[in-house]
Amino acid sequence: MNEIEWDTSQAIRIRPGEPADAGAVLDMLDGSVVWMNARGNTEQWGTTPFSTTPSLVERIHRYLTENAAFVAETGGTPVGAVVLDTGPAPSMPIGPAGEPERYVRLLVSDRRHSGRGIGAALLAHAAEETRRAGVGLLRVDCWAGGGGELVAYYERQGFTPTEPFLSGTWPGQVLARRIGDLPG
Numbered sequence: 747m748n749e750i751e752w753d754t755s756q757a758i759r760i761r762p763g764e765p766a767d768a769g770a771v772l773d774m775l776d777g778s779v780v781w782m783n784a785r786g787n788t789e790q791w792g793t794t795p796f797s798t799t800p801s802l803v804e805r806i807h808r809y810l811t812e813n814a815a816f817v818a819e820t821g822g823t824p825v826g827a828v829v830l831d832t833g834p835a836p837s838m839p840i841g842p843a844g845e846p847e848r849y850v851r852l853l854v855s856d857r858r859h860s861g862r863g864i865g866a867a868l869l870a871h872a873a874e875e876t877r878r879a880g881v882g883l884l885r886v887d888c889w890a891g892g893g894g895e896l897v898a899y900y901e902r903q904g905f906t907p908t909e910p911f912l913s914g915t916w917p918g919q920v921l922a923r924r925i926g927d928l929p930g
Contacts, residue, residue, distance in 0.1 A: 763815030770824035772797040781857040790889040826855035826864040848876040850886035890919040
């Protein structure tokens with residue numbers, strides 16, 4: 747991958763996602779697979795690029811048309827995305843929270859912009875969208891393998907681990923974040 751020079755004068759702007767963003771989101775996911783594999787992580791998302799798997803391409807298109815999707819960009823270039831839903835995917839081995847919630851179905855950032863706070867900005871936006879909807883719970887699930895680095899990332903973003911799960915041989919963790927200051 748080519749390195750992209752980061753212009754620190756360009757702020758991260760978050761806007762609603764749209765179907766035209768599918769290519770950029772798939773590029774970010776493909777870049778993440780390459781990055782993970784280069785670090786020896788072939789278990790989390792496998793080794794096959796998302797863009798070459800029709801069901802995953804369809805899922806991204808569905809996320810951008812049926813869910814609340816948001817794209818982070820800088821200088822007009824997409825550098826991250828978050829997708830929110832009203833609960834976990836039906837295929838997940840966990841159930842709904844038993845109260846209104848927003849659920850992070852996808853969080854990805856362009857690995858060429860790593861360390862710039864894109865994921866944190868998107869999660870803060872997800873929390874704000876949750877609050878605006880009058881919902882007090884934001885949940886996410888993630889891969890819990892590899893020493894738990896991803897779980898620790900979400901904990902640094904204000905989430906608390908709630909329930910571990912196993913999807914086949916894939917170890918997962920659900921995390922929750924209470925959203926305060928709801929509109930009254």
